Every structure is written in structure tokens, then in C-alpha cells.
Amino acid sequence: MARIAFILLCHKDPEAIIDQARRLTRAGDYIAIHFDARGGKEAFEAIREGLKDNPNVAYATKRIKCGWGEWSLVEATLYAIEAAEAAFPRATHFYMLSGDCMAIKTAEYIHDYLDREDVDVIESFDFFESDWIKTGIKEERLIYRHWFNERTHKWLFYQSFWMQRRLGLQREIPEDLQIMIGSQWWCLRRRTIEWILDFTRSRKDVMKFFRTTWIPDETFFQTLVRHLVPENEIKTRTLTFLMFTDYGMPVVFYNDHYDLLLSQDYLFARKISPEAKELKKRLGDLFAATGVEFQISNEGRSLFNFLTGRGRDGRRFAQRFWETESTLGRDRELLMIVCKKWHVAKRLVSRIKDHSDIPCLEYLFNEENTYLPDLGGIEKSLEKRTRHRRAWVRMLFDYFDADKMVVCLDPQGIELIRDFNADRSGTRVLEIDCEFTDDYLAGHAKRTGLAGEQTPEEALQRLLPTIRADINHESDRIRDAEFDHYERISQSSTPEENARPLARFLGIPEETAREIVSMHYLFSD
Incomplete structure (x- = not known):
């Protein structure tokens, strides 16, 4: 032993x-x-x-x-x-x-x-x-000699470091060591x-x-x-x-x-x-x-990142030149469906495809494997799609030869919505308001790595109010943004009530919109 x-x-x-x-x-x-x-x-x-x-x-x-x-x-x-x-x-x-x-x-x-x-x-x-090594010096740890402590003798540490660097006093790493x-x-x-x-x-x-x-x-x-x-x-x-x-x-x-x-x-x-x-x-x-x-269950790190990440609203990296200089096109309309329950938005998109000729794309900024046309490699990773978002969506408009296009977005991506809304093109937002049971939230926690199959039930129950509050906060941010062309359909509303905002969002007759939202399992989990 x-x-x-x-x-x-x-x-x-x-x-x-x-x-x-x-x-x-x-x-x-x-x-x-x-x-x-x-x-x-x-x-x-x-x-x-x-x-x-x-x-x-x-x-x-x-x-x-x-x-x-x-x-x-x-x-x-x-x-x-x-x-x-x-x-x-x-x-x-x-x-x-x-x-x-x-x-x-x-x-x-x-x-x-x-x-x-x-x-x-x-x-x-x-x-x-x-x-x-995420920050600070890297190879300089090895190729220069460090006689002073950076925390207790900061001035001496950096003076010694810069002097060696100016004079080219690099040393060799023992050749047989990796x-x-x-x-x-x-x-x-x-x-x-x-x-x-x-x-x-x-x-x-x-x-x-x-x-x-x-x-x-x-x-x-x-x-x-x-x-x-x-x-x-x-x-x-x-x-x-x-x-x-x-x-x-x-x-x-x-x-x-x-x-x-x-x-x-x-x-x-x-x-x-x-x-x-x-x-x-x-x-x-x-x-x-x-x-x-x-x-x-091993969810400690993902749970910590989730909890500490809450409340960091408003932070955003500086725009890239291809974002600030590019536009989707003045005569185009980007229709953004925003929904936390991805399967609900996908069902709605499927119905829109059946009743209109508007090109529809599912969670293109959230799902790596969502169906996309080949656009020369820019579509290969979520990082590239997000970084070049305006240029890329413009390419999608060109590919479909359309002036109107529907995309699905997670409400967590409000910065994406704001960025597209600031473009000179026309934009509309349709938020789908869903109900979230404890069972659904528990499954969401497991799907996103906040909990595992072996997470104790007591610990999971303590986490659910935080997740629910986070989802509500995402929805509140979208409504507080007061987008010019904002519509909302709800699980608690009748098909007739949901048809009117959907018709305005898509620019289609209200009767067609009613046919789209009348599917009885639209909001089913």
C-alpha cells in the first residue's frame, strides 16, 4: 500500500x-x-x-x-x-x-x-x-539571470533585467534539457x-x-x-x-x-x-x-468562472478595423431571434422557412457545428465568426443573394446585438420569452458544465436561483437596451397574441404569422 x-x-x-x-x-x-x-x-x-x-x-x-x-x-x-x-x-x-x-x-x-x-x-x-504563462515575462525567466526579488526589490530586479537585455547578456539553456x-x-x-x-x-x-x-x-x-x-x-x-x-x-x-x-x-x-x-x-x-x-462532478472551475463573470456588463474589447469600417449594407435587414432555449428558436426558424423565402440561420455565434455555407474558412470557428462578425454576415447576405435574413442569438450575446443594431443596415429583434422549470435549469447547468451528473442534489438546488436570476438579467438587459424595432413573443401568450409581433418582425401578413406560431409543441421541452 x-x-x-x-x-x-x-x-x-x-x-x-x-x-x-x-x-x-x-x-x-x-x-x-x-x-x-x-x-x-x-x-x-x-x-x-x-x-x-x-x-x-x-x-x-x-x-x-x-x-x-x-x-x-x-x-x-x-x-x-x-x-x-x-x-x-x-x-x-x-x-x-x-x-x-x-x-x-x-x-x-x-x-x-x-x-x-x-x-x-x-x-x-x-x-x-x-x-x-498567461501574463508577464516568459522566455526572459530563463535567458537572463535574476539575482533580485521582483516583489521586494522591484527597482533592482528591472534595472538588472533591462541592463542584461541592452547589453545582450543572454545565457544558454542547458542543451540536454527540455x-x-x-x-x-x-x-x-x-x-x-x-x-x-x-x-x-x-x-x-x-x-x-x-x-x-x-x-x-x-x-x-x-x-x-x-x-x-x-x-x-x-x-x-x-x-x-x-x-x-x-x-x-x-x-x-x-x-x-x-x-x-x-x-x-x-x-x-x-x-x-x-x-x-x-x-x-x-x-x-x-x-x-x-x-x-x-x-x-468536477464542475468547480466552470462554476467559479460563471459566478465571477456575472456583473461584468459593459466590458468589450476595442473594435477591429473590419468591424468599424464594414457594414451589412444600407438596404439590408438583419432579423435577430433571441432565445435562451435554443430548441424553441430552432423550431420557430423551421416554421419560418416553410412559410417564407427568408434565409434563416440557427445559432451561428454559439454552435460550432451549425449548418453554414462554405465561405473560405471564416466560418470554421466561433472565434473567427465573432471577431469578423459584420464582414462575415455581409458575406452571408451576398451568398444567399438576399436583402433580409434571420439569425438566432443567445441573449448572453447582447454585445453582438448592440453591434449589429449600430450598423447602418436595418435590424429587428424578436425575443422569445420562455418559462424555465427547475428541471430545465438543472439540465442547463449540466449541459453548460456548471454541474455534473454526480453533483449532490442539495448543491444543485442552491445553484438554481442564481442561474434563474442570471437568465432573467440577460432578458432585462435586452429590454433595457430599448432597441428601435424590438418585438416579443411569449410562452404564456396565445398564438393570436404572438402572431402580431411576429408579423411585424418578419414583415409578413398576420395570418401567415399565426400559422407559423400555431404549432402546439413550439415551447415544449
């Missing part, structure tokens, strides 16, 4: 560290602690005193002061690994943790998971070809740890290179594992669940995140708030439990 040596990097809260060490070693596992030298001698002695009777605890062979982005974080990790490798010969796996991490599965589940596959689990993406990048929270097998320690002792050139690399904790172990271990023995992921905000800061978990954390396909989570006492207690009790079955 797997026996884990946890590698714990921490710098504060001795009492919490003692609790964490006791909890993690209770199932027969081990822990090696590096307590930042900045944390003070008294705090460190308190940890040693609190754990003095625990034979499964070891301490880094040396304590150093650590700084974000510095080599010191890797060095501290290596000191803790050396201690663990020597003190715990029965350890089969070495798992990196911080003081803010907690298990979100039982010890039983974690051991079974690690026994399942003989692999190293570490994010390891090509440094230059992947898009793992530099990789990924999360610093990994789980490695004992054999891999032994290989890494041997490598650090024999390859002084590589150690010298990484000592002046910026943020080496995201590249050092990731590169060495890929260099030393066969590719088929590496699982490129992390077992620690963590998310970041738009500002690059870690998302912090609180008491009400318990159900969400348990349903993620991870073993640990970071960061748990120090104030989340109830969450810590529940997760601590869970770790010691046996026979627990977990329902994995």
Missing part, C-alpha cells in the same frame, strides 16, 4: 501546522516540514515541541528564508525532501503541500488512488510551446525522488542555471521529472485543486465550499481560509473516515 511522505512548506501559524501534521500522519503516513526561517525561532520551537512524540515527523536538513519567485523555494523543498528520503525508507510517494492545503478525500481514498497507477503526477508542459512548466504541487514516486537528488548532486551546471531563474518552483521539478522519467510514467496534472482569480491571486475556500470541494477530481485543495474553522473540522473528520464514496 502507498505510504506518503508529505513535503510541507510553511511560514506561519504553528498551531495549525501541528494539527495538520498530526492529522496527516494519523493514517501511517509521514511528513517533513520546512518552516521558513523568517517565521522566527520561537514559532519553530513550538512546532517541534508540539510534535516531539510523533516518530513520523521530520524536519528539513536546513531552514532558510524563502521569497516568492526565488530559488529559495526550490532549495527549501530539496532540504525537506532530503530529510524525508533519509528518515522514511518505507515512503513510496512524496507529496508537496503548503500550510494552506487540506485533504478533500479520505486517507483511504488517497492511498487507493496512488496504488492504482505506478506514475508520477506533476504538471509538465513545454515551456515555450504551451500557453501556461524546459517544462507547471504547478509546483506535485506527487512523485520514491524512485523519482532518488533520481532527482542524485541529479542535483551530479549536475552542478543545471543547479547553477536554475539558481538565477525567475520562479523556478514552476520549472525545476517539472523539467527534471520529464528529463529523468519515461513519458508513459508521467501523468501531466496536479492532484491539488486550486484556482486563480483574474488578478492572478489564488481563490480562497470557506465554510460553504465543503460540498464543492468533495466533488472535485482531486485529493487536496489549496487555499483553505484560516477563518474557515468549520470547513477545516469537517475536512479533518472526513480524512479519518473509512468507506466513504465520492460522487465526482
